[in-house]
Amino acid sequence: MSVLVEISDLRKSFGPLQVLRGIDLTVSRGEVVCVIGPSGSGKSTLLRCVNLLEEPTSGRVVVGGVELTDPDVDIDAARRRIGMVFQQFNLFSHLSVLDNLTIAQRKVLRRGRAEAERVARENLARVGLAEKVDAMPGQLSGGQQQRVAIARSLSMAPELMLFDEPTSALDPELVGDVLGVMRQLADDGMTMMVVTHEMQFAREVADRVLFMDGGVIVEQGPADQVIGAPRHERTRTFLARVLDPTHHGPGDPAS
C-alpha cells in the first residue's frame, strides 16, 4: 500500500500552550485511522493540521506527495483533494442542499452546472438523502445535516477524508445513520482519519487506532489491541472512563 499522508515531528503551540509535541505518523491509501483520547489531548488539532486549517508551528505535513507545510504551496489546490467533516456540520446556511454540494464544484473545480448537479445527486443518494436535494439546511435534523456535509465533501472527489468528531453534536438516536455512511465509505476504500469517541465504531471499522494524550501519540495499533488490550496505563484509564463512565468518581487517582 502506498503512503498518502506523511507527518513528521509536527508541533503546534497556541501561545505558551503546546498542543502537539512532536507527532510522527504515516497513513496508507485506503487505510482508516481512528484517533481517540481525552479532550485537550490535541487530536482535533492534529486533524486540522492535516489540511492546514491550523498552521503547524513546526514539522512537515505531506499529503499525496505535496508538502502542505511548504510556505510556497498552493494550499487551495491541496485542500481540494482533502475532504473535511466538522463536529458542527458547517453547512452553508444560506444555500439549499443542492447548492451546498455544487458551489465548490462549480467555483473551485469549474465544473458545469449539469455535471455538478449530477455529482451532487449521486453523492446525496450515497448518504441516503436523495429526496432532500431542495431542502434548506435548517430544515434538516443534525444527522441529516452531517450526512449532507459528508456528501458535500465527497462531491469534490477527495483522496482523503478527515472527520473531526462527526457525531459529537448529534442526538444519540441520530449517530447510527452517520456512522453507517462512514462505514460504507470505509468499505468503498476511502482513506479516512477520524477523531471520535465512538469506540464501537473504531473497533469495527478502523484499521488502526491512535491513542493521544498530552500532545503525543501514546500508543497505536490494531483496534483490538489498543482498545481491547491497551499496553499503557494512560490508555487504560481513558478507556475505563469512556467505556464505563459511571464507575469512576471524581476522586479517581488517574485524573
Next chain:
Amino acid sequence: MALSKRRRTQVLRVVQYVVLVAVVVALALLIDWQQVRRGFLDADAAARLFPGVILTGLKNTVIYAALGFAVGLALGLVLALMRMSSVGPYRWLATAYIEFFRGVPALLVFIAFGFGVPLAFQLRFDTYSTVALSLGLVGAAYMAETIRAGIQAVPKGQVEAARSLGMPAGMALFTIVIPQAFRIILPPLTNELILLTKDSSLVYLLGVARDEYELTKIGREALNVSPNLTPILVAGLCYLIITIPLSQLSRYLERRTGGKRISSPESAGLEVKA
C-alpha cells in the same frame, strides 16, 4: 386591600388607559383648531404644491437617498474589510475614517462638498454627484461598522468549511460569508437608508436648479409664496410615504431572517485550544 396579583394588574391597566385618554382629550381642547387649520391645513396652498412635490420633490428625495445609499454601501463594505484586515495601515485608515465621518455633522460634509472641494480642486460636481458623495461618505462610516458586525456574526465554521473545500480566502468571503452577513444586517441597513432619506434634505444648502429640488427645498420655497405653513406639512407627509414602507420592510425582514435564520454554532476550532 387583598387584591390578587392578576386583579391588581388589571386595575393598573385601566388606570393607564384612563390617563392616556385624558391627555389626548386635554391636548385636543388646548389646541386652537381654528389657528391650526389656517396655519397648516390650507387646502388651496396644498393643492398648489402638486404635482411638483411628487414629480420633483419625492422623486429627487428618493434618487438622492438611493445614490447616497449605493455609494455608502460600497464604500462601507470596503471600510469594513479594511477594519478587519491584518494589514495595520488599512485598519488605522479605516478607523480614522469612521471616527471622523461619524463624528462630524452631515451638514458640514455637505458644505465641504458643495463649496470646499470645488474650491480646493478647481472642479465642479453636478448636484447628484455632490449629494451621492456627501451622503455616501457619511453613510459609509455607519454602514462600515454595521457590515463588520454582520461579518463577525457569521460563524467561523462557515469559512473553515469553505476553505476546506478548496476555496481561496476571497471566494469564501464573497460567496459564503458576505451573503450571510447581509441577511443578518438587513434590518439595520434599512434603518440607515431611512436616515439617509432624511439627511438628503441637506440639499437645501446647495444652490440647485429647480428640477433638482427635493422635498424640504420644495416645502421651503413654497413657504415664500404661501400665506401659511401648509407646504411644510405636505413635505413632511411625503417623507412618511417613503420611510413608513421602509420601516415595514425592515420589520418584515427582521421577522423573516430572525425566525428562519439557521445559526450553526461556533466551530470546533475554539474548543480544540481549550
